[in-house]
Amino acid sequence: MKKIINNPEEVVQDMLKGLIAAHPNSLKQIPNTTVIVRKGAPVPNKVGIVSGGGSGHEPAHAGYLGEGMLDAAVCGEMFTSPTPDQVFEAIKAVDSGSGVFLVIKNYTGDVMNFEMAAELAEAEGISVEKVVVNDDVAVEDSSFTTGRRGIAGTVFVHKIAGAKAAAGGSLQEVKDVAEKVVANVRSMGMALTPCTVPAAGKPSFTLDEDEMEIGIGIHGEPGIERKKLTSADEVAEELTQKVLDDIKFNSGDEVAVMINGMGSTPEMELYILNGKVQEILHERGLTIHKTFVGEYMTSLEMAGCSVTLLKLDKETKQLLDSDSNAPAFHS
């Protein structure tokens, strides 16, 4: 393992120290927690928006703190969901009395810990609502399984739910629009190399020089299928097609596109991929409203990418376009 760290057990604390030092005017850490709150929170009369999860997905989630997006991010250990007490601290810190909305990615641990925190908050009289994001089309969705994972599409939920809250939406209105985004967002990812969790010290799986892993999540775990590496165009075809097959898109639909890097994919490769993705979408008669290319939801130094499509309507389009000063959200 070759990493710029001090002690593998202290990477999260060390990261948070540096993060706060980089954004002293906009972010603060709640003392003795791994909770990062945007300065000025709680915003009077505004629904507080909280998200989070394991660390190692930077800029998610702390990078999305700001006006029109998240109010607090709860940073768990590496790839490990934060504990209920931490999430509870975040909820308390951003509640203005208008309630708090939780954006949770569909991983067993995240769902359990956030639900427990919501129970603690409700016991103290704080209104809490939540949405569970499950945009990953790689995995089977049935009532007998854990269901689909939440991956890069979560960032669109942050943006649109955050914008709704900033516009004065009630807790129920924020929940409604967040659910609409979840119903209309789909993603699919792939990897060229695995990543190494500092405390584990070695890669989570191995891939030969000519192999790729299709259908990965964001925790360095293996995907659903291992294949021979193909061209960027073929990778774009495979990922985009899987997304398009999963949700009904009609000619003329407007979409937002996100080509997300997993941590160590050059922007050049993401743009190469994007070129083909856009071509495919044009062929399908879809209108591309906005495109996001870059690192939004990473998996440490994993090389790879994911393709996310969000089908927009008038409301979600307007909320996606509204201003936000979150440092990591830009198109």
Added chain:
Amino acid sequence: MELQVEQIVTWMEKTNEKIQDNKEYLTSLDQAIGDGDHGINMARGFKEVVQKVSGSDYESASDILKDVAMTLMGKVGGAAGPLYGTAFLKLSASVKGKKSIDCGSFVTGLEEALAGMKQRGKSEQGEKTLIDTWAPVTEEMKKAEDFDASLLFETAKTAMEKTKDIKATKGRAAYLGERSIGHLDPGSVSSYYLFTSLAETIRGGE
């Protein structure tokens, strides 16, 4: 026999030793079918548990179990934190106020712990999770007249080994589907350490 506060401390110390010794093994099991953090998280949690309960003065078995629960819940994270935390919280609640725990009360506690974990994880037996160790142990303990170390050893071991053949449908391993077959479930293995540590504690007191 009855489990006294000192024995619960010993139980936690032995569990911690096994988890620290097998931290990398648990992590490698989890790397195969999950995201590779189980050993790291359990080691962090039980280290804190031992720091919390060793040398402390507890009035009752229920108090120490509650502290174990709160520590695990606050330090482990992931799925294991809420599940183990819930288990110990239920165990503690079912023996509330008791200075020591007889076998009958312990079995009732195990049943409530199991039910609590099933509810929290929305999971049932046979889905390749820690439930697959907890359920058979609870079932066999119900038949026993007193704490039985051999029974605990045997049941936990067999149950843990059986998870190798199960296709995961819950937890992160579920994403691998068929590819999860052939691997032990890390949560079942850490639960096996917990129960064999209890067996050793009982044996020490026999």
